[in-house]
Amino acid sequence: MVRWAIAVHGGAGVDPALPVERQEEARRVLARCLSAGAAALRSGASALDVVEMVVRELETDPVFNAGRGSALTRNGTVEMESSIMDGLGRRCGAVSGVSTVKNPVSLARLVMERSPHSYLAFDGAEEFAREQGVEMVDNSYFITEENLRMLKLAKESNSIVFDYRVPLPGADTCNSSAGLVAAKADGGGLPMMNGLPISIYSPETVGCVAVDGTGRCAAATSTGGLMNKMNGRIGDSPLIGSGTYACQACAVSCTGEGEAIIRSTLARDVAALVEYKGLSLPEAVDQAVKERLDEGKAGLIAVSRNGEVAMGFNTVGMFRGCATEEGFMEVAIW
Template structure:
């Protein structure tokens, strides 16, 4: 309530200044200064310092920083959220340390099956692919599905046929395969383990961006779960679950146990939660405006004068991730909103992550206590 009173005071002051200040001063008045915000992730899970050598720690941080810089450099120079998200994810897909593109986990049959999704918050156009095996960068295929516009979600052989028509780069099986991922599959089969026993972290990669034009984009790419069977599809290519963007509310990319993220509709739930919180604050502010003698508001609170703080965005993301935990799922999300800050929320010991904003934030982190 204090924040509402503070905002109302600012609004009242702005209205008074409008009538008292010279016209020239109004030309420089910008109630919502353009800003950009960017966040990436490389998976969440049981990531502990004692299980990482200093060299491994440094390698992951360097990879995250490279992807973060690729996207934030585009945004700070006035580039689009779409270009920033694609630049970061392509780098992460090409890095064998992450479970996306090169370095993807193996299915039960010993193949690498890749999923990706991309969504543009400006018009909610989207592209998603699942079960592709020979596309070097699945996120670029998702982009082509979006650009084509006839469909949103393609799978398997059909998606690869479409990729061929669009001239996308392919790669042989050995490009995607890594010895560490193959060993994980062999251990799962030999010991009759579940995927959660060998996948101590979910190496899905993703990025979300807000650009200076106010547009938001979300993208996510993954190899799924070790030993997945029967054409299993997780949350990543399911719009509204693992990937979602809407300029009115937020952009979200998720990583974790996809079955639970699908059931909780995580991406859409976070955006809807932010919409409700902002709308409630706006309504409360308007209800607090003094009335004139005829019972009418003395002024109207404009939507551009109200904004959510980073703590508000964090609270909504945390609430949705708590719901995932209550269902039995683990993982995390990255979120940007029209209000500026980029936030993370995860219910695991660690999450490979990074964020940068026009306010000067630039950081990468791995463990939960960072």
């Protein structure tokens, strides 16, 4: 018997020092979006409609790094990216480098349904958005005062700040400058990525996966990327098979170190383990996280066509939640 299920994430790599009020704020947002998605599935909505709706809500709320509240490029602008995939026929759509589209996930769906392509980026994606009449806003809509402060500190330290809301060990609060500066130019003993010092990893990408009462699976992922990233940088979130994947067997959305997720084609790997090796969804998620990421840090959420939910991560924590037709609902971080 087919049963609906839904899972949502808001980023992997949470630091234990994250203030309680920040944790509770994130929990409330995830719980609200999860409840809305579950209610829609309960009423017979399609998985595709539900994942778009949930991710739109997460893009609109500035708590996570997607849509409003997105991380800033080194030039102080926002370049967002998103993807969506329908397991029925493996249809997909993705966008990158959008800066005035209020909800990138909805533009990704329009790329899938109203264009001859699967992926549009930068000026081409913006032009398509205008042609389709989607809601557009000035780039300043996405920029928060907090993010401007984080970018300033990242520039001063010549670093990419992976989680500009999480303090480094020893920092008193998220607003402590000690916790917001990722590293000095010489690395300061912190790990390096592509020659640049980095801080604690937690990009706060958002995503949703769902299976509806007909057994149809869908996935969607959205992000603003990395604070102080190079202009034009594209992560895993819009890349089908890396950050997002859905087929008849399951749907997957990933979060974490984008470059590692891209190298491992993490989302597709989970699906392949289910489709070709016959692993259960929890087994596939566990194997992919343990064996495919090398030294990269990431997490993912997944649902199967039978209503299974599986979530895995090799970081300290991951903002996540799930709900099933049986009445189970949980929101967790650690």
